[in-house]
Amino acid sequence: GAVVSQHPSRVICKSGTSVKIECRSLDFQATTMFWYRQFPKQSLMLMATSNEGSKATYEQGVEKDKFLINHASLTLSTLTVTSAHPEDSSFYICSAGDRGISQPQHFGDGTRLSIL
């Protein structure tokens, strides 16, 4: 069964709306979670590293004020796309994993965001 749950799976909303996406680790604690963005027919691009109890670490070129990340507990990270516009339409996917570079990241099923 899924070890990382992501919700919602699909969002369609009007331009200017803020959208919150949740990522939960179901049977393990994750001090670190990752948020990726994937445009159609492209690869996953890391947006930010979500750190439990502290500020997220954003990749170069990702607007911190646009993509708000909160990691308030060891099992939940949220990504809020603020004042979304059509260019923010994309597939957003989170991952979490046990510590160590040898452990595979477990991915949520992704959120397909469409801004009209």
Add this chain to the structure above:
Amino acid sequence: AQKITQTQPGMFVQEKEAVTLDCTYDTSDPSYGLFWYKQPSSGEMIFLIYQGSYDQQNATEGRYSLNFQKARKSANLVISASQLGDSAMYFCAMTSNFGNEKLTFGTGTRLTIIP
């Protein structure tokens, strides 16, 4: 900085044949991990196989094996006896201690299995 290169944007393979998906990588970190993920059209990322940089033997997981050639910095995925359900995007990815467990992905290969 880490980099993953997948040079095959798309591949077509006859059902039941074996297929090799290419992946080369670049990193200055002596300790790193290499992963392959499958992404069907529904979007979820499915972990397939892992190879550590210090592993002496090539990793295998059922029909999947990883042809790890460290000197060449390549980590090709081999799928034996391909099935129609193998049709998907395949991504090679890596982590390293320098990268703090972040995954760096290649551009992917779209595999289509022909009946």
